[in-house]
Amino acid sequence: MQFRKAELESLASLHNINVDFSHHKEDSPFLVVQLENDQQAIDLVKRGILIKSIYELWGQGEDLPTLHKTVQNTMSTYFEENDDKDNLLTDTFKFELLTFLGGNKTPLKQQLELFDSFKYLPFKGRVRLKNPQQTYSILQNYEFNQETQAPENDPNYWYMGRLVCLSLRSRGVLEKLEISKRPFYGTTTFDTELSLVTCNLGLVDNKKLVWDPFVGTGSFLLAASEFDAMGFGNDIDFLTLKGKKGKRIRHNFAKVDKKQQFGDVMCMDFNNCALRNDFQIDCILCDPPYGIREGLKVCGVSDPEKMKGKETLMINGELAFLRRDYIQPKRTFSLDLLLDELLQFAVDRLPIGGRLCFWMPVANDEDIPTMVPQNKRLELIYNLQQDFNRWSRRCLVYVKRDEGFDGVSATKEDRGKNNFRDRYFKSFSKASKPASNK
Ligand SMILES: C[S@@+](CC[C@H](N)C(=O)[O-])C[C@H]1O[C@@H](n2cnc3c(N)ncnc32)[C@H](O)[C@@H]1O
Numbered sequence: 001m002q003f004r005k006a007e008l009e010s011l012a013s014l015h016n017i018n019v020d021f022s023h024h025k026e027d028s029p030f031l032v033v034q035l036e037n038d039q040q041a042i043d044l045v046k047r048g049i050l051i052k053s054i055y056e057l058w059g060q061g062e063d064l065p066t067l068h069k070t071v072q073n074t075m076s077t078y079f080e081e082n083d084d085k086d087n088l089l090t091d092t093f094k095f096e097l098l099t100f101l102g103g104n105k106t107p108l109k110q111q112l113e114l115f116d117s118f119k120y121l122p123f124k125g126r127v128r129l130k131n132p133q134q135t136y137s138i139l140q141n142y143e144f145n146q147e148t149q150a151p152e153n154d155p156n157y158w159y160m161g162r163l164v165c166l167s168l169r170s171r172g173v174l175e176k177l178e179i180s181k182r183p184f185y186g187t188t189t190f191d192t193e194l195s196l197v198t199c200n201l202g203l204v205d206n207k208k209l210v211w212d213p214f215v216g217t218g219s220f221l222l223a224a225s226e227f228d229a230m231g232f233g234n235d236i237d238f239l240t241l242k243g244k245k246g247k248r249i250r251h252n253f254a255k256v257d258k259k260q261q262f263g264d265v266m267c268m269d270f271n272n273c274a275l276r277n278d279f280q281i282d283c284i285l286c287d288p289p290y291g292i293r294e295g296l297k298v299c300g301v302s303d304p305e306k307m308k309g310k311e312t313l314m315i316n317g318e319l320a321f322l323r324r325d326y327i328q329p330k331r332t333f334s335l336d337l338l339l340d341e342l343l344q345f346a347v348d349r350l351p352i353g354g355r356l357c358f359w360m361p362v363a364n365d366e367d368i369p370t371m372v373p374q375n376k377r378l379e380l381i382y383n384l385q386q387d388f389n390r391w392s393r394r395c396l397v398y399v400k401r402d403e404g405f406d407g408v409s410a411t412k413e414d415r416g417k418n419n420f421r422d423r424y425f426k427s428f429s430k431a432s433k434p435a436s437n438k
Pocket of ligand 1: 188189190213214215216217218219220234235236237240268269270271286287288289290296297298299
C-alpha cells in the first residue's frame with residue numbers, strides 16, 4: 001500500500017504539481033486532493049499504475065440524500081465560476097456506478113433509478129453509453145464486517161464526480177505488457193505491474209536514458225518504453241542476452257511498437273564496468289541478482305592457483321583469452337558488496353536529482369532491522385516493502401543530491417552480516433526440518 005502514495009508523490013514531482021497528500025489513508029481506496037485544473041489531474045494520473053482514475057468531485061456524503069445536497073450546492077455556482085465548462089451542458093454523457101467492496105449489490109433497475117435521481121443536473125446533451133464525451137460516476141464505499149467476514153449491506157460513503165482521466169492501468173497496460181504475451185521471457189522476468197511502478201518512482205520519461213545493469217530479459221526497459229524513455233542495459237549472462245528460439249529483448253519492444261525505444265544491451269560484468277567514466281545516465285532501475293533463481297557471479301576465479309599458466313594458453317596461434325569465443329571464468333560474489341557498488345555507480349553516473357530504484361530481498365528470519373545500503377551522496381526517499389511468507393522484498397528509491405548534501409553512509413561493513421542468500425536458505429532449511437521429539 002505504501003507504494004500507492006509513493007507513486008502519486010513521484011508523479012506529482014515529475015509534473016511539478018503541488019499536492020497535499022496528508023489525507024491519504026493506507027486502508028482507503030479513495031483520496032481527495034486539491035488541484036488547480038483538469039490538466040493537473042490528467043498529469044497526476046494518466047500514467048498511474050496503482051491508481052485507477054481521477055474525478056472532479058461534485059459531492060460526497062454518508063448517504064444518498066447528503067450526496068444529493070452536496071452536488072446541488074456545487075451546481076448552484078459551478079457554471080458561473082467555470083466559464084470553460086459550458087460544453088458539459090451539451091456534451092453527450094453517461095452515468096456509471098462504481099463500488100469498492102460492494103460487488104454487484106445494486107440491480108440494474110435500481111442503478112437506473114439512482115442515475116435518474118440526478119435529473120436536476122442541467123444537461124442538455126444526449127445520453128450515449130459508448131464513448132460519451134463525459135462520464136459521471138457515483139462511487140460507493142462498503143465497509144468490511146469482521147464478524148460476518150463479508151462487506152456490509154449498505155455503502156458507508158458516497159462520492160459523485162465527473163471523470164477527468166483514467167490511469168494507464170485502467171487503459172489496459174498490464175494486459176498489453178503481460179509476460180506470457182512477450183516473444184521472449186524467462187524465469188527471472190520481473191513482474192509487469194511492479195516494473196511500471198518502478199518507472200514511475202524513477203521519474204522515467206521521454207527525455208531520459210534509462211540503464212538496467214542486471215538487465216536479464218529486459219522487463220524494466222520494456223516498462224520504461226511505455227513512457228518513451230530510451231532503454232539500455234547490461235548483463236553478465238551472454239546466453240540470456242542471446243535469447244531463446246531466435247527471440248530476444250528487442251523482439252519484446254517490436255511486439256508493442258516501441259522498437260525505437262530500445263537502445264541496446266551488452267554483455268558486461270557490472271563489477272568490471274567498461275563504460276566511459278563520463279557516460280551519464282538519467283535513471284537506473286534494476287533487480288540485482290539475489291542468487292536464488294540466478295547466480296550472482298562476477299568475472300574472475302575463486303582459486304587463482306588453478307588458473308596459473310592459463311594466461312598464456314594459445315589456440316590456433318592466438319592467446320585464448322583474446323579470442324572472440326572466449327568465455328571468461330566466473331566466481332561468486334557478495335550481494336552486499338555489489339549493492340555498495342551499485343550505489344557508487346549511481347553517484348558517478350546520475351545527474352543531480354536523478355533516481356536509482358532497485359529491488360532488494362530481505363529475510364524475515366530474525367527479529368533485527370534490516371539495514372539498507374546507503375551512500376552519502378544519495379538520499380533514500382522510499383524504502384517500500386512487499387511481504388511474502390518468509391521474506392519480503394523492498395523497493396529502494398534514492399535521489400542523487402549535490403555536493404552540499406551530507407547523507408547517511410551504510411556500507412557492507414556497517415550493515416554487518418546481512419547476507420540475504422545465506423539467511424534465505426538457512427531460514428528455509430530451518431523451516432523444513434522435522435520438529436524435535438523433545
Ligand atoms: C534478478 S535477474 C534480473 C532479471 C531482470 N530484471 C529481468 O526482468 O529479466 C539478475 C540478472 O543479473 C545478472 N547478473 C548476475 N551477476 C551479474 C554481474 N556481475 N554483472 C551483470 N549482471 C549480472 C544475471 O545474469 C541476471 O540476469
